[in-house]
């Protein structure tokens with residue numbers, strides 16, 4: 068049976084488009100995202116302003132471009148924090164096991180028992196809003212789920228014969244962990260990363276929407292949605308375009324993750 | 336007689352801790368001389384793999400004498416699917432033991448891999464492949480090459496041909512016999528197949544319930560089994576033929 072997967076293709080194209088959009092926004096916006104223009108207040112989409120303008124006459128395309136860049140940067144930073152520490156903790160716990168592993172995993176279970184966005188909310192309410200606080204809070208709270216994912220993979224591999232024979236040959240533990248076992252876990256980790264990325268995007272958007280995320284000087288897509296909600300009926304495009312970018316980005320990355328899982332299922 | 340390469344005297348071993356501690360090997364004694372092939376036969380769960388693990392230092396809860404007079408003994412496992420890293424190429428897998436042994440010069444590693452390849456019946460073209468792209472027989476050749484490349488003289492073979500079909504079994508057994516002569520190796524050869532043991536081994540030890548119940552030259556043991564368990568094994572294997 069030849070089962071051709073379109074998840075990876077569609078997801079890849081969608082993600083590439085969204086990334087291109089975001090990357091463009093880091094270097095170029097048609098107008099200044101903060102320039103106000105009285106005659107253009109609440110203007111609908113037009114040739115001059117494809118996404119329309121907001122209640123202050125600011126160009127929504129320019130603001131979306133900038134917001135997407137901010138959202139992506141934060142999501143990637145959150146992912147990096149969660150992934151690097153989750154990988155280290157999960158790999159060591161999974162490979163060595165023992166009492167330290169049991170203790171660390173109990174702790175992870177306790178943290179993971181709460182939805183991470185909810186916990187991040189509480190943390191941010193205490194430490195205050197701002198880009199770096201969002202990254203720190205979400206990133207740290209993402210560690211347990213990555214750690215568990217990685218640990219599961221390492222448990223699966225640590226008693227395989229190829230690992231035993233590496234030990235017999237005198238390969239060091241660290242090299243076994245990162246050079247021998249890690250490459251085998253990439254498909255699973257990749258699929259976990261796509262889920263993590265989407266949670267990070269949504270997490271940041273939720274924080275900013277609730278007003279405890281980024282500062283108004285560096286608006287993200289979530290912050291724009293918060294701003295737009297008061298004008299949902301007068302300027303629906305202000306909500307629609309940033310929301311569409313979030314949804315398409317999540318959809319694209321989600322499809323990639325689904326495609327990777329499907330590949331793995333077929334391979335094994 | 337030369338100094339034995341393995342000398343085991345009244346060895347006992349346990350798995351588990353506390354209440355779950357369970358004895359597996361009971362008062363096992365044996366010797367392996369340089370250049371010799373000793374077969375270990377016995378039913379599943381009799382402790383054959385455990386004995387090999389003890390020799391390799393992989394079982395720590397032991398009592399008795401265990402002397403291994405050969406640096407870095409290596410093991411060839413039963414399942415060539417599990418014993419080769421699926422994420423790596425054959426070339427990488429064969430170079431890795433050399434890296435671990437401190438051979439930092441890439442050209443030198445390549446040269447040594449290149450020397451060993453024809454000995455195990457592999458070609459340069461196989462080096463770029465991953466284990467999934469090899470046949471079962473080729474994988475087992477790679478596993479054997481990986482065990483040999485550090486220059487180890489003592490090789491433990493745990494059911495190395497059980498996962499292969501009969502023609503491949505014969506090929507790999509012949510390869511093992513050739514390698515032994517050319518490189519001066521000694522084998523501890525674990526198998527539940529008496530016919531396979533007969534082809535390769537000089538001596539055989541029969542295990543059951545963690546004990547060695549009979550040990551001697553293959554011909555003597557097969558022609559004049561003394562222990563009832565050995566007779567039972569031989570009858571069972573004759574019935575299969």
Ligand SMILES: Nc1ncnc2c1ncn2[C@@H]1O[C@H](COP(=O)(O)OP(=O)(O)OP(=O)(O)O)[C@@H](O)[C@H]1O
Nearest residue numbers: 350351359377378379380381382383384385386527
């Ligand atoms: N890591 C382990 N922890 C606890 N018990 C073990 C472990 N490995 C093996 N055992 C037990 O020790 C006994 C001997 O196992 P061993 O693997 O040595 O048998 P074997 O003779 O090699 O069998 P087979 O022919 O099936 O490979 C078995 O009862 C087994 O369940």
Ligand SMILES: [Mg+2]
Nearest residue numbers: 383384385493
């Ligand atoms: Mg066994």
